């Protein structure tokens with residue numbers, strides 16, 4: 118028996134592969150390598166002692182999926198594959214809808230045909246939209262402000278409708294808050310292409326001298342220091358949340374959505390100061406205008422994850438930022 122990870126050589130997928138292999142699961146990865154590298158497969162082996170089975174495959178291609186299901190005994194799918202850059206989704210909406218919706222539909226259709234009924238999906242806190250009050254709870258109304266967020270929301274709706282129509286399915290939407298850090302080995306982590314969109318990858322590149330300074334997007338929000346507050350979670354804690362969801366899905370049915378965060382928010386300036394303190398590097402910054410679409414505060418109510426999964430995040434900001442910097446140095450040294 119094995120778990121299929123679509124997008125499994127990516128940032129969150131690779132850490133989840135490590136977590137699953139360490140817990141004794143067989144892991145099969147399908148990834149088209151559009152935003153990751155095949156060397157990650159070997160790095161997973163270096164960390165765990167076991168290489169996952171790897172297919173270079175675009176999961177929109179049903180024939181490739183059929184082959185993977187025919188050659189492996191797939192008990193569940195964790196679906197990470199998808200485009201994830203908010204700004205790009207605004208300028209290329211059709212590409213985002215085609216890719217993200219088609220991938221999810223193609224995976225679910227193949228699963229249904231094969232009688233594989235456990236589906237875990239990389240959703241996002243972005244589905245809480247602009248109008249809810251923090252902390253965000255799973256039963257709050259959902260909305261989206263950009264095509265990327267709309268694909269997350271639509272896929273959640275597809276999962277709900279499927280579970281209503283076919284009660285043998287168990288579909289879990291994991292709503293990620295802000296994953297940061299890397300595996301403590303420094304062998305796997307996030308590898309942004311081009312200018313990073315997200316805060317910590319940008320800070321890492323300022324620390325390593327690739328970028329001159331950080332632009333802090335707004336200091337006039339209704340938060341303690343005026344800068345945006347987010348719920349940063351160590352990527353290995355997030356990966357452990359997937360393992361907990363796997364266990365939950367073995368004897369549950371129907372649709373459920375679960376927040377994966379720490380329940381604690383930090384501001385942009387708190388992140389900058391913490392990075393400087395933990396790693397002993399200076400991060401020059403400049404206050405710049407707000408980024409369109411940003412909200413002041415975003416953090417999770419983590420009660421449901423604790424109650425349903427018996428899972429909670431264990432690592433703090435220091436671990437996240439130390440491991441992020443360790444990965445950045447390893448990565449840039451090996452390039």
Ligand code: UD1
Nearest residue numbers: 203241243314315316319332333334345346347385410411
């Ligand atoms: C962003 C996306 C969100 C997506 C998530 C995936 C937007 C508006 N939101 O979330 O939909 O699910 O990434 O990881 O893009 N910041 C700076 N300077 C920077 C970068 C960020 O000040 O160079 C600030 C932001 O204004 C924000 C915080 O840092 O307050 C975190 O930003 P980011 O890492 O981009 O995450 P989100 O905006 O939470």
